Amino acid sequence: MRAFSSTARLLAGAAGLSGAFVAGGLARDKYSHLQFEAAVPVLPKESLAALTQERVSKSFQLKADAPSQTERTFIMIKPDGVQRGLVGEIIKRFEQKGFKLVAIRMMRPGEAHLREHYADLAARSFFPGLVKYMDSGPVVAMAWEGQGAVKTGRVMLGETNPADSKPGTIRGDYCITVGRNICHGSDAVESANHEIGLWFRPEDVCDYTPMAADWVYGDN
Ligand code: DAT
Numbered sequence: 001m002r003a004f005s006s007t008a009r010l011l012a013g014a015a016g017l018s019g020a021f022v023a024g025g026l027a028r029d030k031y032s033h034l035q036f037e038a039a040v041p042v043l044p045k046e047s048l049a050a051l052t053q054e055r056v057s058k059s060f061q062l063k064a065d066a067p068s069q070t071e072r073t074f075i076m077i078k079p080d081g082v083q084r085g086l087v088g089e090i091i092k093r094f095e096q097k098g099f100k101l102v103a104i105r106m107m108r109p110g111e112a113h114l115r116e117h118y119a120d121l122a123a124r125s126f127f128p129g130l131v132k133y134m135d136s137g138p139v140v141a142m143a144w145e146g147q148g149a150v151k152t153g154r155v156m157l158g159e160t161n162p163a164d165s166k167p168g169t170i171r172g173d174y175c176i177t178v179g180r181n182i183c184h185g186s187d188a189v190e191s192a193n194h195e196i197g198l199w200f201r202p203e204d205v206c207d208y209t210p211m212a213a214d215w216v217y218g219d220n
């Protein structure tokens with residue numbers, strides 16, 4: 001009895017399977033011409049869709065020259081930015097803005113290097129604490145290139161004191177105290193070039209043209 005019923009189930013299953021297979025085949029036959037038409041639609045000549053189809057199939061002629069040697073800025077994610085998992089978020093903001101990443105390196109350069117980087121603040125009372133904090137873990141050093149990269153980079157970072165930084169800026173969105181303000185950005189073109197030279201060898205800085213350059217620097 002048990003053997004019979006499992007044989008019956010097997011037969012019923014096979015019948016169902018072949019039935020579904022036949023039905024699928026029939027459906028394919030019935031609708032195959034429709035699928036073909038959907039893949040290559042013939043649109044009414046004056047329709048908006050027809051015009052759009054014509055326009056997107058033409059090659060683009062927009063003229064835009066990305067400046068070949070635009071300025072570069074030195075941006076660094078400080079140890080607290082790294083520890084708090086904000087590396088991707090900070091890089092994302094510069095990428096999405098349209099700036100070009102030309103150098104990047106994660107490192108822990110040591111006290112002497114950090115003293116040199118902040119040499120102009122050596123006389124300030126917070127200098128020893130600043131160097132100690134900067135030496136407390138790895139940093140991510142970067143060079144970003146683009147029109148107005150130094151000034152715009154500072155705007156994107158926000159004010160030195162996060163309490164004065166507007167929401168929407170990196171410091172305005174992600175930190176609270178001046179002693180843990182998660183990122184550094186050059187304050188002038190000259191200091192940017194000096195800092196890039198301090199943190200990177202010339203061969204670490206990449207020269208390339210991003211595919212989107214003409215779309216970022218279009219002029220009408
Ligand atoms: P920024 O980093 O905005 O260029 P800065 O060059 O004047 O600012 O100072 C470098 C860093 O030193 C700053 O990011 C945080 C720290 N710092 C500045 N002023 C400070 C202060 N009054 N107390 C503690 N740390 C300070």
Ligand code: MG
Nearest residue numbers: 184185186187
């Ligand atoms: Mg500074």
